[in-house]
Amino acid sequence: MRSGLSQVYHVARRSVVRQARQPANVVAPVIFPLGLLAVNSGGLQAATLISGFPTNRFVAFALAIPFLQGALFATMNAGTDLARDIQTGFLNRLSLTPMRGAALIVGQLAGVAAVALVQAVFYVGTAYAVDVHPESGPAGVLVLLALAVAIAIGFGAVGVFMALRTGSGEAVQGLFPVLFVFLLVSSMNFPRNLIEADWFRWLANVNPVSYLIEGVRSLIIEGWNGEALGLAFAISAGLLALALLASALALRQRMTRT
Amino acid sequence: MIRDFRNVAFAVGWRTIHNVFHNPSLLFPGLAFPLINFAAFAGGLSRLRHVPGFDYAPGYSGFQFCFVLLQSAAFGGVFTGFGIARDFEYGFARRLLLSATRRSGIIAGYAIGALVRYLLTAAVVTGVAIGAGMRIKGNGIDLVGVYTLAVLVNVAFLLWACGVAMRFQSVQAGPIMQTPVFLILFFAPVYVPLDLLRGWIHSLAVANPLTRLIEAVRSLLAGHPAEVGAAYGVGFALIALFALWALAALRSAEARG
Numbered sequence: 384m385r386s387g388l389s390q391v392y393h394v395a396r397r398s399v400v401r402q403a404r405q406p407a408n409v410v411a412p413v414i415f416p417l418g419l420l421a422v423n424s425g426g427l428q429a430a431t432l433i434s435g436f437p438t439n440r441f442v443a444f445a446l447a448i449p450f451l452q453g454a455l456f457a458t459m460n461a462g463t464d465l466a467r468d469i470q471t472g473f474l475n476r477l478s479l480t481p482m483r484g485a486a487l488i489v490g491q492l493a494g495v496a497a498v499a500l501v502q503a504v505f506y507v508g509t510a511y512a513v514d515v516h517p518e519s520g521p522a523g524v525l526v527l528l529a530l531a532v533a534i535a536i537g538f539g540a541v542g543v544f545m546a547l548r549t550g551s552g553e554a555v556q557g558l559f560p561v562l563f564v565f566l567l568v569s570s571m572n573f574p575r576n577l578i579e580a581d582w583f584r585w586l587a588n589v590n591p592v593s594y595l596i597e598g599v600r601s602l603i604i605e606g607w608n609g610e611a612l613g614l615a616f617a618i619s620a621g622l623l624a625l626a627l628l629a630s631a632l633a634l635r636q637r638m639t640r641t
Numbered sequence: 642m643i644r645d646f647r648n649v650a651f652a653v654g655w656r657t658i659h660n661v662f663h664n665p666s667l668l669f670p671g672l673a674f675p676l677i678n679f680a681a682f683a684g685g686l687s688r689l690r691h692v693p694g695f696d697y698a699p700g701y702s703g704f705q706f707c708f709v710l711l712q713s714a715a716f717g718g719v720f721t722g723f724g725i726a727r728d729f730e731y732g733f734a735r736r737l738l739l740s741a742t743r744r745s746g747i748i749a750g751y752a753i754g755a756l757v758r759y760l761l762t763a764a765v766v767t768g769v770a771i772g773a774g775m776r777i778k779g780n781g782i783d784l785v786g787v788y789t790l791a792v793l794v795n796v797a798f799l800l801w802a803c804g805v806a807m808r809f810q811s812v813q814a815g816p817i818m819q820t821p822v823f824l825i826l827f828f829a830p831v832y833v834p835l836d837l838l839r840g841w842i843h844s845l846a847v848a849n850p851l852t853r854l855i856e857a858v859r860s861l862l863a864g865h866p867a868e869v870g871a872a873y874g875v876g877f878a879l880i881a882l883f884a885l886w887a888l889a890a891l892r893s894a895e896a897r898g
Contacts, residue, residue, distance in 0.1 A: 426827070427689075427832050428842075429839075430688075567678075567685075571685075573685055580685070
């Protein structure tokens with residue numbers, strides 16, 4: 384048990400230090416989503432004039448999006464780093480040691496969690512800077528940070544799985560547009576009940592990313608919404624569980640000890 | 642001299658077209674990107690047509706079609722720029738520079754490749770938009786204007802991307818090619834007409850040259866041409882500016898050997 388924790392600690396430390404040493408990995412997930420937030424909240428402010436729109440400031444409504452975009456970047460970063468370990472033979476050397484597969488995956492995700500927390504703090508700071516005060520108050524901000532980390536870990540696990548499955552950083556990067564489509568076809572820009580096109584509303588309804596966004600959004604513009612939060616945490620946990628299971632299977636093949 | 646230019650341009654253009662149309666991983670992202678954007682904007686945001694002051698005869702699908710048509714034109718040029726950067730990275734461009742009798746024809750060749758690639762994208766996007774309920778109110782001449790302006794945007798941003806690719810000579814310069822294009826496009830009136838924008842985004846959109854193009858294309862599709870002369874002026878000015886940029890980059894690549 385102690386040895387397992389020690390292994391997790393060392394991989395996690397390496398993962399965090401590695402992220403910190405690549406400023407682009409930390410800066411891009413902060414700057415890009417905030418740039419899009421600025422553009423969208425300016426361009427879509429008129430949407431708040433539509434009857435039934437839940438807030439009169441689009442920036443408050445859209446603030447949930449950077450959390451998801453940040454999670455997507457976390458997926459790419461985690462996956463690309465691990466793929467590089469595979470490509471450079473680091474994982475092969477690691478398989479000669481008593482390192483457990485589970486420790487490798489959990490440790491890798493710790494790096495994702497650390498970056499996600501930094502990003503989330505930055506996004507919350509931005510909210511206050513543009514005079515958006517989360518309706519759920521200070522306790523809600525803590526839950527928001529926890530949810531942001533949970534979502535990022537869930538997506539990060541998908542990145543880890545992709546890296547283990549393909550062993551290619553390029554393939555992991557190629558996943559970004561695919562995941563971005565999930566974000567586009569969601570309740571990202573409009574509440575689901577106000578989406579006019581039936582086919583798009585159906586897609587947004589079946590898209591789990593909608594519920595992740597709505598969990599984050601509820602803390603900002605509604606206050607405490609147990610259903611939205613429960614769904615968001617449950618979907619994050621489900622995503623994490625599925626991706627971990629798939630990763631464990633992929634890792635077994637990748638780290639075949641001879 | 643003209644014959645040399647034409648021969649080089651057609652040879653490079655043919656190669657670019659051949660590469661793109663024989664490689665699904667190069668062809669499909671360029672097609673999928675505008676379609677996904679169109680679906681997300683026209684499908685997800687169509688209720689914006691009920692915003693007070695929004696009045697556009699071709700419908701919200703038509704409104705977004707115009708933006709996506711120009712966006713795909715711009716990114717068609719940028720995606721071709723990635724190919725130019727790859728040619729430099731793999732050393733092909735160096736051989737091309739050695740063998741071309743008229744090197745400015747290389748740029749023209751890449752522009753031909755980008756244009757043919759874009760024409761396919763424009764056809765697909767138009768078909769999908771019509772299928773999604775876009776109503777075309779403009780006449781034949783208006784439509785010629787719509788696609789001519791889109792072609793100007795395609796050529797202008799190909800020249801921009803070509804200049805970046807020839808200077809950096811690496812695919813890693815991709816973000817330098819696409820980020821400014823992405824920003825200038827989204828600082829235009831994307832979701833609602835210019836009059837409905839408020840605050841800093843309105844000021845930026847007014848100053849943004851691409852706003853003239855987007856507004857003109859929308860007016861042509863609606864059958865009420867407005868600001869078309871200004872839009873052509875912007876289109877040709879961008880081409881002239883980026884042509885100088887690309888030619889200077891070509892000279893710089895020649896000097897590097």
